[in-house]
Amino acid sequence: xxxSKVPDIIIGRMPMYLRALTRMAEExxxxxxxxxxxxxxxxxxxxxxxxxxxxxxxxxxxxxxNIDFLAEQIRRILKVDGLWEVALIGIGxxxxxxxxxxxxxxxxxxxxxxxxxxxxxxxxxxxxxxxQPMQTxxxxxxxxxxxIAMITVPAKVAQQVxxxxxxxxxxxILCFAPTSIxxxxxxxxxxxxxxxxxxxxxxxxxx
Amino acid sequence: xxxSKVPDIIIGRMPMYLRALTRMAEExxxxxxxxxxxxxxxxxxxxxxxxxxxxxxxxxxxxxxNIDFLAEQIRRILKVDGLWEVALIGIGxxxxxxxxxxxxxxxxxxxxxxxxxxxxxxxxxxxxxxxQPMQTxxxxxxxxxxxIAMITVPAKVAQQVxxxxxxxxxxxILCFAPTSIxxxxxxxxxxxxxxxxxxxxxxxxxx
Numbered sequence: 472x473x474x475s476k477v478p479d480i481i482i483g484r485m486p487m488y489l490r491a492l493t494r495m496a497e498e499x500x501x502x503x504x505x506x507x508x509x510x511x512x513x514x515x516x517x518x519x520x521x522x523x524x525x526x527x528x529x530x531x532x533x534x535x536x537n538i539d540f541l542a543e544q545i546r547r548i549l550k551v552d553g554l555w556e557v558a559l560i561g562i563g564x565x566x567x568x569x570x571x572x573x574x575x576x577x578x579x580x581x582x583x584x585x586x587x588x589x590x591x592x593x594x595x596x597x598x599x600x601x602x603q604p605m606q607t608x609x610x611x612x613x614x615x616x617x618x619i620a621m622i623t624v625p626a627k628v629a630q631q632v633x634x635x636x637x638x639x640x641x642x643x644i645l646c647f648a649p650t651s652i653x654x655x656x657x658x659x660x661x662x663x664x665x666x667x668x669x670x671x672x673x674x675x676x677x678x
Numbered sequence: 679x680x681x682s683k684v685p686d687i688i689i690g691r692m693p694m695y696l697r698a699l700t701r702m703a704e705e706x707x708x709x710x711x712x713x714x715x716x717x718x719x720x721x722x723x724x725x726x727x728x729x730x731x732x733x734x735x736x737x738x739x740x741x742x743x744n745i746d747f748l749a750e751q752i753r754r755i756l757k758v759d760g761l762w763e764v765a766l767i768g769i770g771x772x773x774x775x776x777x778x779x780x781x782x783x784x785x786x787x788x789x790x791x792x793x794x795x796x797x798x799x800x801x802x803x804x805x806x807x808x809x810q811p812m813q814t815x816x817x818x819x820x821x822x823x824x825x826i827a828m829i830t831v832p833a834k835v836a837q838q839v840x841x842x843x844x845x846x847x848x849x850x851i852l853c854f855a856p857t858s859i860x861x862x863x864x865x866x867x868x869x870x871x872x873x874x875x876x877x878x879x880x881x882x883x884x885x
Contacts, residue, residue, distance in 0.1 A: 482878060482881050482882075483878050485877070485878075485881075486873070486874040486877035486878055487858070487869075487874065489877065490856060490857065490858065490871070490873075490874065491858050494833070494857050494858070510860065511858050511860065512858055513858075513860075513867075548881065549877050549880055549881050550880045550881060550883060551877050551880055555876075555880060555883075557876070564774070564775040564778045564779070565775045565779070567771070567775070568771040568772045568774070568775040569872065571771045572771070572772070572872075574856050574873065575873065578856075578873045578877070579873075579876070579877065579880065580873065580876055618883055619876065619879070619880075619883075621872065621876075626701070642883055642884075643876070643879035643880065643882075643883055645872060645875050645876055645879075647872075649697060649781055649785075650697070650701050651694070651697065651698055651701070651718050651719055651720075653717065653718065653720075659879045659882055660720075661875035661876075661878060661879060662875075663870060663872055663875055664697070665776065665779075665828065665852060665854075665870055666693070666697075666781065666782065666785045666786075666787065667693040667694065667697065668852050668868035668869075668870055669762075669764070669786070669787055669826065669828075669850070669852055669868075670692070670693035670696065670756050670758050670785070670786065671689060671690050671692075671693055671868060672826070672850035672852075672866045672868060673756055673757045673758055673762060673786065673826075673850065674689050674692075674755065674756050674757060675689075675850075675866055676757060676762075676825055676826075676849055676850055677849075
């Protein structure tokens, strides 16, 4: 098993498989097939079999996949079978919604530190966390050995905040600011920007 | 120009190009190159030239791209040179953050209707909009000829809400609920789920 050789695009689909399997388990199902997964995800069953075969043999021909087992294997592959601490920077409307979101912990993540630079936001209590001032961010991320940051600051300061996070030891950044940030080798960035998704669909719309 | 033949994956990158170009224009730049765009976006300059060549000739060898012109062309290709009305369903923490988000209008979208089924949320005023009850949704979307919906409801009701939107005439859905929804041919779905992004990066993290 040479996981490092698996193409990024396949790794990119694994979280979708995990999400679909988790949902099936919640619905009380115990067994699924590449056909059923394909229908849920809008992919061909051949694609799903090919993707999963990159990591080993997870199902038997004709009997399908055991949902709990397959979900557990994907969690292990993606390293989300434990709990990663995540720093959240920028506690405006969106940051607050994310800090309040209950769907992280059972999927491998825990928001562990909140930062902002606005005097009226610093000190605010969200759940069991207190919003801390930006000046303490690098020290705090380093001290807690946090490797993942979600950035919900305005576009014009996103690069600067990302640079500080990386200096502190962050290696994965999820950027919600509507801008691109550049990072050194070894640091991954993903973007969450609803407008990018919307603009991907209007091309196909008849007005 | 046979735009319908352009691969989905290239259409998927065009909004990123547009975002980078808009940011460059804000920085006061007027000309860019495939090299510069590539560096910002983590893509090769060859990839960028190849993608853009699908739609015609936007730059001259050696002189680069005129940023405003290229941005305008991409807006036209993606059909975001006008303003699409969007329905937003589910006005909890996330829905409220999205309804308050100021970054839609200058990128081609306007949140034009808010819906929820909670008595304490219905009637709430957000900006110039009032949250309307779910029972009026189909009629309202149909009446306003809205083709795009953002769904920020709990996972277990996302499919049902999507079905109602489609019945009302919606053809593009951006789903923020952490679940997959199935749609008939001709209806596109994109997903915004921060955990999918996070899980795509942990695979590469050394713990």
